[in-house]
Amino acid sequence: MSNLEDLYREVILDHYRSPRNKGELPPPATCTEGANPLCGDEIKIFLDVADGVVRDVRFSGHGCSISQASASMMTAIVKGKPLTDVRAVAKRFKQLMTIEEDDGTTPTDIRLGDIEALQGVVKYPVRIKCAVLGWNTLLEGLDSTST
Amino acid sequence: MSNLEDLYREVILDHYRSPRNKGELPPPATCTEGANPLCGDEIKIFLDVADGVVRDVRFSGHGCSISQASASMMTAIVKGKPLTDVRAVAKRFKQLMTIEEDDGTTPTDIRLGDIEALQGVVKYPVRIKCAVLGWNTLLEGLDSTST
Amino acid sequence: MTLDVAALRDEFPMLSRRVGGKPIHYLDSANSSHKPNCVIDAMSTFMREAYSPIGRSSYALASEASNAYEGARSKVAGFINAYSPCEVVFTKNATESLNLAAQSWGRANLGKGDAIVLTHMEHHANIVPWQMLAKEKGFEIRWVPLTPDFQLDLSSLDQLLRGAKAISFTSMSNVLGTINPTRELCEAAHAAGAIAIVDGCQSVPHMTTDVRAMGADMLAFSSHKMCGPTGVGVLWAREALLDAMPPFLGGGGMISEVRLDDFTCAELPNKFEAGTPPIVEVIGLGAAVDFLNRVGMTEIRRHEIEMTNYAYRALTARYGDAITIHGPTNPELRGATFSFAFRDVHPHDVSQVLDQHNVYVRAGHHCAKPLMRIIGANATARASMYLYSNEADVDALVDALDDVSSIF
């Protein structure tokens, strides 16, 4: 028996087995590609943003359970949210992953929901990159949409 | 007091202090350059060869006592000698310096004279290159003259 | 005689490391091998008792150290049956060796209208240096494809070699384990007037290497995969070829003369060893060669064939179709390196679960992305063995895969 329950929580495996919002969106939705060169994971994030709101989002690509589950959870939480909320959640998530410091500017009342389950990843530093791949790609997509 | 008597024998220091045949020869004498890149020693050997005999020889350049003394001794012994003898002496000397093996073809009755004094060099492997610099340059000179 | 693996393992201190109170099972030797005590001790003893700069200084300790360094070169030359020690150039790793081949030989010999041949199973180290140069020089890169059973498809080799100036190929795939017919490839290259460059990283540590019998023109390999230290690699090449090649890195030691307006090169092998070399690491590599000779390359190869058989049987007996091994099935045609897919679980997850059981395999593209694309995998898990690998390592792998099944 393994001690991996922390990493592979049921909700993570659920998102991995039944990913939400998996697929593509046709233009004018934007498509942003991300990759983790070390392990070969690749992801595409499709974004339909209008009036400062993420109206729709999809992801495709391949990767390990953590990167796939994290992307799935991400789409679930950001869909329908205003951009400011999306960015705040992303920031909060990166703080959870210990790759961004809490500079006090993030509202403390942000609910991460399912995503909290990913905090076990922190104990496995090499997997942090997997967990944030989708998020970083999303942020890149938002940056290019808003310009 | 040092144990360097083996290396710096009196006859060597004598050739170093009062080198024989130091200088240059005008054309048609040939001039061959040699160098020891590691220590910066440089030598020029001037050769006047006719009818298979080294009629005259000079050396110039700069280097340590061993390379200068060895060159001086070399000029003294090869001057006036037929080429076959010169090559035999060179070979014998390189055997003395342990950089060529005795293949049994060298006449055993070759007299090295003063040059024998250089055999102490063998105990100081880095100096062997100094001792043979002049000889190698001479051989190169002979090779290019005879063609 | 087979290896006394238990006794050998005692010579590798890392193999008795415990993690979480339990023994470790190191199955990543294709990536880098562990070091026996004799190598570690050779390095630290040298630093404690005999360290000195070499070559450029002339005092007694310096020539003692130079002799040790050159002695290691002779050992390496003997190990691969080189014609002369001066054909052995020490680099920092096999990657530098291959870059040296490309930047020195390639830059001098390849231009528009020229072509070289690589294979679909090359490591990035034998692809990217050529791509970098090709971008600049405009020559063509041609590729030897694979057969469905993970061998090089040599059916169109002569055609690919037509007009090519070189073929550069791996003697053993670091992903598939495939052992390539180096001799046949070298002969075909020569028949076409091309030179043959062999990436020996995966074969030199595991079987007898004879550059003369192989007929190769250059051979690159790394110390750290053959029980030696990191920080040193080897490029062997025929003397005439090295002589004709322009220098690669410029600096101290590789010159004969430097003036403000020009320089001239030193003799071989110094010409290609600019700057202070990895003195201590070369001494360590020499000790590794002694160690491998003592163990016996034939015996190592035989042991790895046995381990390959054992692993194949154990894995397929337990998991049947749930495991797919990317590579030749005949143990005589392959090394003890297994890339595999386990059910539809991502290799990263496989290795994570195995890690929890102290079973260390590598997951990813193994620096062979073109090959990964060709075999249709984005990544694989890879278990690779060496002279110290034993049945317990394989058993631990097989058992731990059960846990992968239970989680995913």
Added chain:
Amino acid sequence: MTLDVAALRDEFPMLSRRVGGKPIHYLDSANSSHKPNCVIDAMSTFMREAYSPIGRSSYALASEASNAYEGARSKVAGFINAYSPCEVVFTKNATESLNLAAQSWGRANLGKGDAIVLTHMEHHANIVPWQMLAKEKGFEIRWVPLTPDFQLDLSSLDQLLRGAKAISFTSMSNVLGTINPTRELCEAAHAAGAIAIVDGCQSVPHMTTDVRAMGADMLAFSSHKMCGPTGVGVLWAREALLDAMPPFLGGGGMISEVRLDDFTCAELPNKFEAGTPPIVEVIGLGAAVDFLNRVGMTEIRRHEIEMTNYAYRALTARYGDAITIHGPTNPELRGATFSFAFRDVHPHDVSQVLDQHNVYVRAGHHCAKPLMRIIGANATARASMYLYSNEADVDALVDALDDVSSIF
């Protein structure tokens, strides 16, 4: 507080080595330094207890080793006050670092009509790489000359820099000991729109280095001269510069993507670290940095100034005009490296006699042939000191020179 040299010497096992039953006096530290126990132990302990490939593998031991490796990078970055660890590129030695600068930055930026500036006191490692590239690209190399008191003659610096794209110069001469005004030179370069590349080989081990205060754009140095192991060097460069530079060596680790027709580079610093890095050696360098920080760079510099004073006085008191020291006389303007001529005895003979007294100096051109020609010497004997050098070393040198007199 001055150094407790006696205690420090106990940490360097080589210093208690005896030859012919007598102690040794190592005066060749400008060439390479000895290694303290903590460095030797860090390397062997790592190989025994924690060795693992880094970066590419994901199991626990691999990330432990990666952390140790990256930790050493941070130590080195801190040691020179870099802006970020990603500006620190590990190479095999300073020579590779300077070749990287030339082949990557230079190849991309220098062509016909361009110029770079070097100085007459450069080591071959900072001359030949530029000559090699200049031959190919046809740019001009200009030279900063020397003053009669062995300083750089900066009177025409602005003129030399006019239109030049870079100046590359040594922070301290390995022959003369001269400490160059790095900050002034960097400022002059920037004022002229050129970048400043500093060969820090001889200063980084001996005094505090602050790349920000210096204003340099690149800095090259070697581990083996600063109490660290052989097989590893450093190129530091500003992040923006490194980002803009094309890759140097191609292979695993430095790529982000490889296809049959092209590749893309990884992020810094990986982009410049192709292949398996000198893992163990980087760990050793990290330990050397810890050691130097513990001893204190200010204290080391102060000790070397004291030793310089002591050596100057002892040598000239005994030998007066019979000894000529090529280098500045003011100890504040120089390091503890003395090139000298002794009467008219050839340096090779000087070092041979000194060797007999276990006094180890280097004789030759010190990889600075252009400089030797300029100072009118074919070779010099050079005694160079470090933190562990003591008065007994100097006394032994002074006494042994007597024997040179008695023989020649």
